[in-house]
Amino acid sequence: MGNKHMKGSSFICLLLGAVVLMAPGCQRKQAIYVIGGYGWMARFIDQDGNVITDGVDRTKSQYNLANELIGTSAQFVAYKTDQAEPKTYDCGACHTTGFTPEGEPPDTDYVGSTTCIGCHQSSNPFIVNSFKEHGHQFKLNVVNEAPPVYPDFCSGVPEPPDKFTFGTTPPPEDLFTLPGIQGQWVEPNVGCEACHGPGKEHQANPAGVKPPGEPQTACGKCHITGPQVNGVPQEDGVIEADGNLMLQSQEWEEWEASPHNATGGPQCATCHNPHASTIHDDKAKGDGRRVYRNLDCLKCHPGIKIGLGMFNLMCIDCHMPYAAKSAVSKGIIGKEGNYSYVGDVRSHQFKINAAAESPNAFFNPDRTAVQLDANGKVPGLTLNFVCQPCHSSGGIRPHLLPAATPYTFNELKVFAPQVHAE
Numbered sequence: 001m002g003n004k005h006m007k008g009s010s011f012i013c014l015l016l017g018a019v020v021l022m023a024p025g026c027q028r029k030q031a032i033y034v035i036g037g038y039g040w041m042a043r044f045i046d047q048d049g050n051v052i053t054d055g056v057d058r059t060k061s062q063y064n065l066a067n068e069l070i071g072t073s074a075q076f077v078a079y080k081t082d083q084a085e086p087k088t089y090d091c092g093a094c095h096t097t098g099f100t101p102e103g104e105p106p107d108t109d110y111v112g113s114t115t116c117i118g119c120h121q122s123s124n125p126f127i128v129n130s131f132k133e134h135g136h137q138f139k140l141n142v143v144n145e146a147p148p149v150y151p152d153f154c155s156g157v158p159e160p161p162d163k164f165t166f167g168t169t170p171p172p173e174d175l176f177t178l179p180g181i182q183g184q185w186v187e188p189n190v191g192c193e194a195c196h197g198p199g200k201e202h203q204a205n206p207a208g209v210k211p212p213g214e215p216q217t218a219c220g221k222c223h224i225t226g227p228q229v230n231g232v233p234q235e236d237g238v239i240e241a242d243g244n245l246m247l248q249s250q251e252w253e254e255w256e257a258s259p260h261n262a263t264g265g266p267q268c269a270t271c272h273n274p275h276a277s278t279i280h281d282d283k284a285k286g287d288g289r290r291v292y293r294n295l296d297c298l299k300c301h302p303g304i305k306i307g308l309g310m311f312n313l314m315c316i317d318c319h320m321p322y323a324a325k326s327a328v329s330k331g332i333i334g335k336e337g338n339y340s341y342v343g344d345v346r347s348h349q350f351k352i353n354a355a356a357e358s359p360n361a362f363f364n365p366d367r368t369a370v371q372l373d374a375n376g377k378v379p380g381l382t383l384n385f386v387c388q389p390c391h392s393s394g395g396i397r398p399h400l401l402p403a404a405t406p407y408t409f410n411e412l413k414v415f416a417p418q419v420h421a422e
Contacts, residue, residue, distance in 0.1 A: 294315050
């Protein structure tokens with residue numbers, strides 16, 4: 001493909017070895033990768049390795065999947081309307097396997113997910129079959145002049161708007177010369193070795209050498225939002241917010257600041273089957289996928305009673321409300337006129353601060369981060385996230401339950417302590 005910083009002319013662009021004619025001022029792009037599209041949304045990488053944005057490409061460039069809880073339909077929406085320069089793709093550390101920063105060759109000890117599946121298909125077919133529907137393997141999707149193929153229970157990504165279409169993902173020797181691609185990798189998507197580590201030695205001696213990765217630490221490499229160093233996100237102990245909801249991909253930092261982060265406390269794999277989907281389990285085949293029923297929580301919290309007629313709810317409905325946003329959110333006007341917000345990603349703080357005097361107690365003064373105490377722990381989710389999304393006129397209805405009675409924030413403060421009262 002030539003020089004890393006080669007620029008195309010306004011009339012002719014070099015696309016994967018083929019010449020594509022373009023009229024003066026034409027903004028039509030070809031997407032060579034789809035970022036995501038399995039759980040929340042999709043974005044697209046163009047033939048120069050840059051993420052397609054509204055600001056540069058003048059087209060709606062993010063595709064949001066439908067969200068039944070919030071009531072939004074699947075559609076293309078604006079993304080980065082203020083983007084003035086091409087947006088490089090610098091997400092490889094979390095969206096690929098075997099990532100290395102720019103200028104460093106990939107590790108040759110990776111064998112690829114196909115190799116892992118070849119052996120484990122017979123030894124543990126459940127792991128292999130469930131991982132095919134997991135979601136991690138759809139973080140960066142190759143394309144071949146058509147949308148990527150997802151499992152039947154996911155709607156997937158349709159043809160994009162007229163201003164860009166699907167091209168073909170180039171081979172690595174061409175891909176990593178594109179000016180927008182930051183770093184290199186051995187496998188697109190989050191494959192087996194992204195969590196388990198390079199598998200060359202394990203492949204050579206399966207019984208004697210186990211993969212080097214540590215599952216709990218593997219989760220913490222990507223489920224954080226902090227500054228990047230050499231293309232790799234860094235944990236900063238700050239749970240960032242946009243003024244209304246927490247930002248996505250901070251589950252690790254939420255867990256660290258929660259009561260669950262204690263000696264003997266639950267870790268990620270205690271509640272999540274790391275080989276299974278967290279959002280498509282009710283539609284996917286198989287069982288044992290993840291913890292999501294009250295019985296699972298009661299294994300560690302025995303004797304807890306659920307009162308006030310809330311026995312049809314799950315523990316996570318209150319203790320893991322949708323207080324973070326990936327793609328869509330909804331503002332709900334409470335009984336007293338204040339707003340509560342519902343996102344599309346569950347919180348991982350677990351603790352509820354029913355005694356908070358105000359909804360503002362959750363955020364710091366400028367509402368850019370969750371307010372933590374002197375020990376770096378969360379005081380807890382305030383009731384505008386826990387209760388008010390349901391207990392408001394026009395609120396959400398989890399599990400398609402009847403609409404809940406609207407209450408003010410102060411009324412909710414009276415009722416909340418009674419939920420687990422004997």
